[in-house]
Amino acid sequence: MSIRLLSRRGAIGKSWHAVALRDAAERLLGVGRAGSGKADARAGRVQWLDVTTGVARGDVLDADGELYRARLDLPAFPSDDREEFLRIARARPELPARLAGGDYPEEFERELAGSELSLLPRGAAELSHDCSCLDWPGPCRHVAALVYVLVETVDDKPVHLLTLRGLTLEDLVAPREAASPRRAEPGEEHDGGAADGSGEANGDPSDPVPAPYDPTRTDPALLAEVIGADPARIIARFYGSAAAGDTQTDVG
Structure with a gap:
């Protein structure tokens, strides 16, 4: 089953992040490959798309009826960049929901830029490619077709950018810190946490457990x-x- 693009004419990609991905990829493709790849993508020659850590891949049907396996690579964050990205992302608790809903905030990308980070390729040099066809060194028209399918997919699902960088939505949620036990106040040592001598806790479910057996x-x-x-x-x-x-x- 082939992938049919929604875009039938003009530029592919509407959101700012899809346009940024497309622009970086087109600098890699060049004008000729970009044109043939766009035509192949709109003709439904890309059979499927799979996005995993660092790699987007798919089978592309050539005009001669052969299937070729194309791939586009955008490297995952190294450990230091990953930690810095998570530090910034976790300060925005709304970010996972926005990404899941198809919205990648441009202001968040600008904030990442302050740490020299980006979910998007920071230029054509950060992208690499491969294909099972003999068009070497490429990029070939099969890679180009895959690029445009990826661009339109990212347009609707920017979470794929997160996947390429080796992250998940769950990673963006800051882990809950365990509450530190509260030191017992005078008068609480032997009455189960009540300072009034009633033997009952004073209403906070986070209060410490009753004092040890005496x-x-x-x-x-x-x-x-x-x-x-x-x-x-x-x-x-x-x-x-x-x-x-x-x-x-x-x-x-």
Whole structure:
């Protein structure tokens, strides 16, 4: 099944980011290849398009009936650039939704430029190509046709630019930091977090868990029901609580 372009005449690509991708690619293609590639793309000669990290590829049907495998490469970010990109992107929590909805904010691209980054090719030199045909060194008309299919696809789905750079929408979402436990205030040490002595937490679900078990404040009779009379007696004696004598009479 071939891919049919929506554009039937004129320039291919309407959004600013599709136009930027097209302009960079056309500087690589040259005028002659750009014209033949555009015609082939509109004729539905590109059979499929697959976009993965650093690579867009597809089969292109030649006029002689042969299928050729064409590819266009835009390298993924190296680790340092990736971290810097994520730092900038995560400061814009709306960015994943906008990209998923087909909108790549131009102001975000300008912000990336301050760190010498771009989701788009920063010139023809950043793009490379290959094809299974014998038109070497190229780029051939099959690569050119693939380029125009990619441009129109990116027009509608700019998230493909993210994919080429080795990123996903999920990467743009800043990880949630674990909440640091709050230090217990005076009066909270032995009453489960309530400063008023009521033994109830004061309303914040992020409050720390109740204070650790304190055997000196435990009813020996209740403790005996859980762990048995002899262990309860030993605990009461060990801590020398006032209840130690009661333990021997109540649970002995």
